[in-house]
Amino acid sequence: MSEVSFIGGFDVVWRKNQLPGYPKMSLKNNLVLAQIGGNLFGLDPSTGRELWEFKYPNQGYNINHISDYDDNIYCINNIGRSHHSETSRSSVLYNLNRANGEIIWNIKLSDHVNLPAVAGNEIVVIEFCGDLIGIDKKTGNKKWTLPTEGKQPIFLSIHKDMVIFVVSQRINSGESPGSIKHIYILDINTGKVNKKFEENTLIGKFYISKSHLFYECGTLDDLNYFYREFIKGISLKSLKELPSVLKVNNNDIIDIHNGTFYLLSDESLTCISFSNEIRWQKKIGFNPGHSITTFEAGVTYLKDGNCLFALNPATGEEYWKKELLPTNTVTIPFVYKGLIHDFALNYS
Known part of the structure; x- marks a missing residue:
């Protein structure tokens, strides 16, 4: 059995027992x-x-x-087994009313969808079989399609009126097979591609700030795992690549806020600019390597194991530190109406 607890003011406000399995949680707009x-x-x-x-x-x-998104929740229900099964595969995109959970419209698709949908003011965008499809939010009718010829989708997000879509294309060059990553930046209302970038290095996670797209680059180690080496960036204003890179350690847990990077290593939390300027560094160690940061109202909340720190994001000064309920997994604290909420998953 798994149990979901929300903690406000460091006292248990409510607890909800759930069915077996790992619940996915999010908190937005009450x-x-x-x-x-x-x-x-x-x-x-x-x-x-x-x-x-x-x-x-x-x-x-x-x-x-x-x-x-706003008054709507978009759910993609993948039906059937994986690529290696003979079972037929399909999916359904549901548009739900956020107030009551009722279906506004749904669209049936003939295969699985790999990435969550993104939505603007009038258009919701989904990936399907490697292509990108823009759908009218009110009617559910298709507005535009960006074909990518079956390339593997790896990232989909939205920034203002732009859609950021990344696909991978495998190439074979002699004895060294690899892939090219195509980064599309397009208008969400028309589907027109404003800019396309190509990246030949291996790519890890993506991060979006107020005006930039950042992504991890690296190599494969001896065990064929991705090894993070540096972060590259693209300006979403000029649609140009940034001239410098941010060097990082493979073991760092990375977060970004207002264009500043926060790198969590086994021993410290480092605040660093993209130009590799260290602004401050705080030693930690309550539960090294299992920390997540949350930013709210000018405060950085550092979740380090079962301990929660409140820090000044500009200086790293510690406002306070509190121990929370024990948990068996790394969780993200939420801030709601001045209270800090923590989702704790415990198996019994």
Whole structure:
């Protein structure tokens, strides 16, 4: 059994027992979304009261993708087994009313969708079989398509009125097979490609700040695992690559806020600019290597194991430190109405 707890003011405000499995949680605009198995719950973050429940008509093999935008929630329900199975595969995109969980419209697709949907003011965008599709949010009708000839999709996000879509294309060059990453930046309303970049190095995670797209670059180690070496950037204003790179350690946990990078290593939290200027560094060690940061109202909350720190993001000064309930997994603290909420997953 798994148990979901939200903690405000370091006292348990409410607790909700769940079905077996790993629940996915998010908190946005006064609503907690909790996806457990084939059900999606809308919960009151103050009390934990269940506001509504949406049951997927078909139980998917893959984890269902959830996207929360304004008054709408977009759920992609993948149905059928993986690529290696003979079972037929399909998916359904649901547009749900955020207030009551009711279906506004749904679209049936003939294969799995690999990435969560993104949405602008009028268009919701999904990836399907490597292509990008723009759909009218009100009607569910297709508005535009960006074909990529079946390339492997690896990243999809939105920045203002731009869609950022990254696909991978395998190449064979003599005895050294590799891949080229195509980074598309296009207009969300028309599907027109404003700029396309190509990257030949191996790419890890992507990060988006107020005006930049950053992505990890590296190599494969002896065990064929990705080894992070540096971070490159693209200006989303000029649509040009940044001339410098940020050198990082493979073991760092990386977060970014207002264009500043926060690197969590086994021993310290480092605040560093993209130009490799160290602004401050704080030694930690309560539970090294298992830390996540959250930024809210000018405060950095550092989750280090079962301990929560409140720091000044400009100087690293420690405001306070508190121990939380024990948990068996790394979780992200939420801030809601002046209270810090922590989702704790415990197996018994």
